[in-house]
Amino acid sequence: xxxxxxxxxxxxxxxxxxxxxxxxxxxxxxxxxxxxxxxxxxxxxxxxxxxxxxxxxxxxxxxxxxxxxxxxxxxxxxxxxxxxxxxxxxxxxxxxxxxxxxxxxxxxxxxxxxxxxxxxxxxxxxxxxxxxxxxxxxxxxxxxxxxxxxxxxxxxxxxxxxxxxxxxxxxxxxxxxxxxxxxxxxxxxxxxxxxxxxxxxxxxxxxxxxxxxxxxxxxxxxxxxxxxxxxxxxxxxxxxxxxxxxxxxxxxxxxxxxxxxxxxxxxxxxxxxxxxxxxxxxxxxxxxxxxxxxxxxxxxxxxxxxxxxxxxxxxxxxxxxxxxxxxxxxxxxxxxxxxxxxxxxxxxxxxxxxxxxxxxxxxxxxxxxxxxxxxxxxxxxxxxxxxxxxxxxxxxxxxxxxxxxxxxxxxxxxxxxxxxxxxxxxxxxxxxxxxxxxxxxxxxxx
Amino acid sequence: xxxxxxxxxxxxxxxxxxxxxxxxxxxxxxxxxxxxxxxxxxxxxxxxxxxxxxxxxxxxxxxxxxxxxxxxxxxxxxxxxxxxxxxxxxxxxxxxxxxxxxxxxxxxxxxxxxxxxxxxxxxxxxxxxxxxxxxxxxxxxxxxxxxxxxxxxxxxxxxxxxxxxxxxxxxxxxxxxxxxxxxxxxxxxxxxxxxxxxxxxxxxxxxxxxxxxxxxxxxxxxxxxxxxxxx
Numbered sequence: 001x002x003x004x005x006x007x008x009x010x011x012x013x014x015x016x017x018x019x020x021x022x023x024x025x026x027x028x029x030x031x032x033x034x035x036x037x038x039x040x041x042x043x044x045x046x047x048x049x050x051x052x053x054x055x056x057x058x059x060x061x062x063x064x065x066x067x068x069x070x071x072x073x074x075x076x077x078x079x080x081x082x083x084x085x086x087x088x089x090x091x092x093x094x095x096x097x098x099x100x101x102x103x104x105x106x107x108x109x110x111x112x113x114x115x116x117x118x119x120x121x122x123x124x125x126x127x128x129x130x131x132x133x134x135x136x137x138x139x140x141x142x143x144x145x146x147x148x149x150x151x152x153x154x155x156x157x158x159x160x161x162x163x164x165x166x167x168x169x170x171x172x173x174x175x176x177x178x179x180x181x182x183x184x185x186x187x188x189x190x191x192x193x194x195x196x197x198x199x200x201x202x203x204x205x206x207x208x209x210x211x212x213x214x215x216x217x218x219x220x221x222x223x224x225x226x227x228x229x230x231x232x233x234x235x236x237x238x239x240x241x242x243x244x245x246x247x248x249x250x251x252x253x254x255x256x257x258x259x260x261x262x263x264x265x266x267x268x269x270x271x272x273x274x275x276x277x278x279x280x281x282x283x284x285x286x287x288x289x290x291x292x293x294x295x296x297x298x299x300x301x302x303x304x305x306x307x308x309x310x311x312x313x314x315x316x317x318x319x320x321x322x323x324x325x326x327x328x329x330x331x332x333x334x335x336x337x338x339x340x341x342x343x344x345x346x347x348x349x350x351x352x353x354x355x356x357x358x359x360x361x362x363x364x365x366x367x368x369x370x371x372x373x374x375x376x377x378x379x380x381x382x383x384x385x386x387x388x389x390x391x392x393x394x395x396x397x398x399x400x401x402x403x404x405x406x407x408x409x410x411x412x413x414x415x416x417x418x419x420x421x422x423x424x425x426x427x428x429x430x431x432x433x434x435x436x437x438x439x440x441x442x443x444x445x446x
Numbered sequence: 447x448x449x450x451x452x453x454x455x456x457x458x459x460x461x462x463x464x465x466x467x468x469x470x471x472x473x474x475x476x477x478x479x480x481x482x483x484x485x486x487x488x489x490x491x492x493x494x495x496x497x498x499x500x501x502x503x504x505x506x507x508x509x510x511x512x513x514x515x516x517x518x519x520x521x522x523x524x525x526x527x528x529x530x531x532x533x534x535x536x537x538x539x540x541x542x543x544x545x546x547x548x549x550x551x552x553x554x555x556x557x558x559x560x561x562x563x564x565x566x567x568x569x570x571x572x573x574x575x576x577x578x579x580x581x582x583x584x585x586x587x588x589x590x591x592x593x594x595x596x597x598x599x600x601x602x603x604x605x606x607x608x609x610x611x612x613x614x615x616x617x618x619x620x621x622x623x624x625x626x627x628x629x630x631x632x633x634x635x636x637x638x639x640x641x642x643x644x645x646x647x648x649x650x651x652x653x654x655x656x657x658x659x660x661x662x663x664x665x666x667x668x669x670x671x672x673x674x675x676x677x
Binding site for chain 2: 018019022026029030033352353355356357358359360361362363364365366439440443
């Protein structure tokens with residue numbers, strides 16, 4: 001009985017890689033047989049993956065923009081603004097009076113003396129005025145500053161030059177325009193060498209500079225960016241020497257409104273303290289805060305630390321990402337359940353096929369692999385389509401809405417591997433159910 | 447007779463089904479020995495245990511008691527994986543309703559048993575093609591089952607049962623779904639296989655098969671009623 005002997009030695013080679021590849025092909029074939037159903041099945045995964053990538057891209061873009069703005073303020077800087085104390089604003093409207101508040105030259109001196117590792121202290125005056133070039137005009141902030149201001153605020157000189165120390169000492173009427181302002185006032189002619197008028201004074205334009213980011217306390221919060229003071233972010237600035245500002249505008253600002261006169265005395269509107277070492281920023285900011293709170297009776301100043309804002313922005317981003325992750329997880333689980341649902345239906349529908357395969361020598365493991373591969377193909381293809389859409393959608397968002405989006409390279413990878421895992425996990429139950437069918441029953445199934 | 451090893455042997459095999467509180471004794475002690483090259487028809491009224499017996503012979507089910515030796519090995523105590531292996535290597539199945547896999551074409555259907563034995567794709571493709579030609583389907587190799595007539599589909603089924611060179615071919619009403627012309631063709635094919643020395647066991651109502659078979663086993667109420675050898 002050669003025949004028997006031959007049969008007794010198991011001739012089954014292991015179903016190796018080639019066998020797996022054949023199973024994958026068979027899987028593709030049976031999914032292709034039900035194209036529409038397969039497509040509908042994977043939609044959950046497709047939208048899950050695509051929305052994860054798109055949302056992450058939008059979030060990343062928004063936070064990147066915020067961080068860029070904060071970085072422009074200079075991460076080694078501590079910025080102090082003068083703020084009108086709130087309780088002084090409510091005074092009888094018929095009276096004329098003078099409010100005195102804000103940062104003083106004395107504060108600058110105090111900081112210089114108290115804190116040794118502070119290199120530059122930039123005093124600035126900011127006056128809101130209308131700026132004219134012939135008939136063109138724009139409402140702007142006139143900033144009286146020092147020559148090294150742009151360097152400190154990471155501003156880029158686009159044309160011409162900034163004013164020099166000599167010009168500052170001689171109170172020259174020169175000015176540097178921020179870029180949007182230059183575009184508005186000099187739409188056709190080059191601005192440099194021309195004059196602009198503020199009130200009754202003329203200033204010679206010597207340079208154009210990039211628009212600066214405006215420090216606000218709301219900056220660290222991505223979600224809050226729409227509110228708060230960010231409306232002033234668009235206000236263009238005109239830079240003139242501090243000394244010129246002082247002599248042209250004086251220290252008293254007078255505002256007349258229906259019968260009452262209101263005057264404010266503000267020595268300095270803005271002050272920038274630059275710290276040598278980034279690690280010392282927080283400590284220094286505490287000292288500055290301390291100095292101010294000791295010498296100012298009212299809270300007429302505001303401290304802004306870009307570094308802190310940056311950290312806050314990062315924390316916000318983390319929360320944002322966590323929320324996104326949760327949404328992603330939910331949508332992928334929903335997608336996975338969709339796949340499981342269809343696979344269970346498919347298993348029932350193909351009971352007969354399972355019976356046939358079992359009768360022809362398929363082990364339980366073979367059946368498990370067959371159905372598992374089908375689910376993984378489904379979720380994998382869904383993942384790929386989702387990644388494609390997820391990369392395309394941010395592109396179109398940026399294209400049509402000017403919202404910045406950034407697709408980080410890891411987000412498609414993570415989204416895809418999660419979707420494949422979901423397929424694997426949710427495929428296990430239907431596959432086991434298929435494998436545990438009684439072959440006799442399965443063959444009898446109609 | 448004594449020194450001829452049986453290719454398949456059932457010894458006092460019983461099968462009991464428990465359905466809730468009802469107990470059904472489908473087989474009540476069956477002893478059958480099958481010699482190599484035999485052509486056996488199992489007949490009997492419905493409910494006599496034919497299907498149960500075929501399921502046991504086909505290793506799709508295990509007996510409640512008794513022994514079943516197939517090719518010298520006791521398969522009655524084997525686990526599921528081992529039984530799958532046995533089905534894939536020692537048995538060939540032919541079904542009444544052909545049981546072809548609809549999404550696969552003729553050659554691919556014939557290949558299925560080879561696939562589960564891990565035969566390389568090219569090799570199994572060649573073998574399957576040879577068997578398809580042998581049952582007269584050389585010009586239908588890449589047709590899907592629904593494109594074939596009943597008789598052609600059953601030929602695919604037969605080729606599939608032969609492709610792994612089994613010890614025993616089991617058939618369940620192989621002509622039950624066929625018109626008499628195709629049925630006769632299929633029966634002629636069986637005769638041919640018998641002449642080639644294949645061992646075949648068929649469950650049937652068809653007296654034609656009964657007449658052609660070498661041995662007829664009649665069952666009644668889960669027991670062997672008679673076991674006759676024709677000529």
